Amino acid sequence: MPLVVDSVTHLTPDARGKVALCASHGGTYAAWHAARHGLAAMILHDAGIGRERAGIGGLDWLEARGIPGACVGHESARIGDAADMLRRGVLTFANAAAARCGVEPGMTAARALGLLEAAARPAADVADGMHEAGREVAGRGGVRVFALDSNGMVGPEHAGQVVVTGSHGGLLGGRPGTAVKAQVAAALYNDAGVGIDRAGLSRLPALDARGIPAGCVSCFSARIGDGLSTWEDGFLSAVNATAAVRGGRIGQSARDFVAAMLEHA
Template sequence: MADMAPDDPVPLGYNVVKPIFEGSTGRVFAMDSLLYVATPEIGEFDVVIASSFCGVGTVDRAFRHGVRAVIAHDAGVGKDQAGISALPYGDRFGMPVAAVDGRTGEVSNGLSLAAGLISHANELAQSLGVRPGQRAVDAATLMLKAPRGRPQDTEVEIDDTLYEMGTTETGRILAIRALTSLPEDQDYSSDIVAVGVHAGQVWGDLVKRWRVKGWLANDAGIGKNRGGIGGLFRCEELGMPAASISADSARIDDGLSSYHEGIVSAVNSVAAEAGVTVGMRVPAAMLLMSAARPAVKST
């Protein structure tokens, strides 16, 4: 894993939100993931810079919470422009949305993203003066001119179905949009999971709650500090095999696309020991992970 640039901030951490600007009309908050947007501290007058990818399935959390506007990570844009699919949905539901170039801001690092540069903005954001090349924090202050937010049920179709793609002698082969979508009434400790979401550092926290044997996730374009695959190395420390899937090969936020279309772009040492290699198709990689001897350490 590449070292962080010396001037880069460290991630805020699990479930942490931080105000980074306060004006007369509202505040700008940074967070490492949109998983943390539903906090009472953040309200209808606030703009969120969250280092999740700018897809419908993640930004939908902000729609439902009712913030004023959102800036997220463009995830390398990727196959079918899935990394910025939330932009037109923002226009549809009345929310300014912009994305940061993943080469300038690290995924799973809200403060790094706030210092990054805008790559794309929807029509509502553009009407407020947001343009590509602006620093995200400057764009966010422009977004404070937007109407106050309101919680809304977007009725966006998000496929959170758990798909069982097969079984092996040791466990199941599963595909799902996100690890957080796994039903909590099942044991996944013998299973290998392919997900649609990114493979950033947040995985180090997620696998403490959703315990799987191994996983594959989208590399979000890899990006600054190789943040799109930071979770591989967090889980390497736990003895857990993990690999990333090229964002150009599979749609981010789509577990079935990850399974059927995905091509491995990076592996941790545990997955490598199981025989997983860059360029491998996802189903083959999952079978190798499933056959590997369990080596998960205590989390």
């Protein structure tokens, strides 16, 4: 039976050998995170494709290891919402390994998932030394700024600090509690092309409700899945009301946005 999960971070050891539809972006980080659980094949989200095609970069990474992979288009289904991807997702990209299973762009996600399941591929065997990256990149007045490749890396130790992530700005399964796991001082995400129902920005109002200033950088300015790229390359495409009151605005660089948030921390 295929797995259907809102994030690759929700995969568990019993995923080994299974096929999964994961509502994470299709970048290299997400593909690696899923493959290290031994998935036989996977469907991800194209996250607007974005800078250097980072939103689908995981497909080439999977292809190099013989693992079938495909991505659902951001204009067809909500990122972070696996049930929606299964219900109305349409593929925009598939790697050659997936094509050999009969999977192709234009196909529904549900149909592609069935084909990958029927192909009975072996479990992935990934020994690559890739790892999640988290770095302290700035700070002011005791408030530290961390660039994290994934929102899943946020923990209690980040309470009161600023997190600049490579994750998409979408809630997982539409659940407000998934916006961020700690009461951070401010947060940045990637807009994942914004997409259908503006899903790529859906964390922002949820964070407003918690009094957390937050914004998203354009997927065309920074590589999704790369927190350091968000910090170094990102330009804001959206801010929530809490951030706007504190000087956040569309068009700012990520560094200038963070500086404004630190000014009012």
